[in-house]
Amino acid sequence: MNTVLYFAYGSNMSVARLENRVSSVQVITKARLDNHQLRFHKRSRDGSGKCNAKCVGNAADTIYGVVFEMTVPQKRLLDVYEGLGNGYDQKDISVIASNGKTLTAQYYYATEIDNSLKPYEWYKQHVLQGAYEHGLPPDYIASIESIKTVPDLNTKRHKRELYIYC
Numbered sequence: 001m002n003t004v005l006y007f008a009y010g011s012n013m014s015v016a017r018l019e020n021r022v023s024s025v026q027v028i029t030k031a032r033l034d035n036h037q038l039r040f041h042k043r044s045r046d047g048s049g050k051c052n053a054k055c056v057g058n059a060a061d062t063i064y065g066v067v068f069e070m071t072v073p074q075k076r077l078l079d080v081y082e083g084l085g086n087g088y089d090q091k092d093i094s095v096i097a098s099n100g101k102t103l104t105a106q107y108y109y110a111t112e113i114d115n116s117l118k119p120y121e122w123y124k125q126h127v128l129q130g131a132y133e134h135g136l137p138p139d140y141i142a143s144i145e146s147i148k149t150v151p152d153l154n155t156k157r158h159k160r161e162l163y164i165y166c
Contacts, residue, residue, distance in 0.1 A: 002072045005105035007031060007095050009038060009065035010051025011123055012078075013130025016164045021081045022074040028067040030134050031095035031103065036063045040119045040147055042110035043087060046157070048150065049117030051127060052110035064136045067095065067105050075106070087112040120152040122161040129165065 005028065012018045018025055037056050040049040053063050070078070082088050088108040097103050119127075124147055131141045152158045 003069050004072060004075050005103060006068045006070055006075060006078070007033065007065050007093065007105040007107040008068060008130070009033065009053055009063045009107070011126035011130070012068075013066045013134060014126050015130070015133060017126050017130070018068065018078075020164050022070060022077050025074065026069040027134075028069050029097040029099065029103070030136065031065055031067045031097050031105075033063045033065065033093060033095050033107075035059060035061060037061045038063045038144070039110075040124075041113050041115050041117055043112040043114045043117060045083070045087070046120070046152075046154075047117075048120045048123060048152070049114070050110075050119065050123065052113065053107060055109075062140075064131075064140050065095070066130065066134050067097065067103055082108050084108070118148055118150045120158070121149045122152060122158050124149050125162060 033053060035055060035057055036053045039052045039054045042050040042052040044050045084090060089111050090106050090108050092104050093107050094102050094104055128144055131144055
């Protein structure tokens with residue numbers, strides 16, 4: 001069966017979150033995407049900010065994430081969860097794997113941005129869970145930890161989102 005490489009830099013870095021959406025996936029490597037900044041400004045249908053890999057053209061800016069291998073049907077299912085064509089688009093990018101080799105992978109980037117938005121607490125927790133799980137650099141994790149959040153007034157959604165870690 002045909003497979004694709006997918007670079008996750010936000011909530012989908014968490015294996016539990018990703019597998020809850022598309023079933024079993026294969027972790028290939030940690031990787032970095034240079035010339036980009038992690039932002040939480042993608043306008044979500046739920047009114048909060050979600051992650052975006054913002055191309056800033058500054059070599060000092062780097063996003064860390066995880067490259068997964070998944071089947072084409074799994075990727076199509078993930079496209080639905082991510083709202084491909086409705087707030088996110090996708091393209092192939094070159095990332096630098098932890099062994100220094102360059103890989104080409106697909107990733108999502110935001111097309112609907114609102115810099116005033118903040119992520120929900122549970123969303124930031126997904127991102128942090130993935131960052132801890134894959135051993136991303138401590139200073140990078142600290143920068144994610146410093147992101148201000150807003151509470152999700154939909155407490156059922158909050159509990160449902162974090163239930164996968166029980």
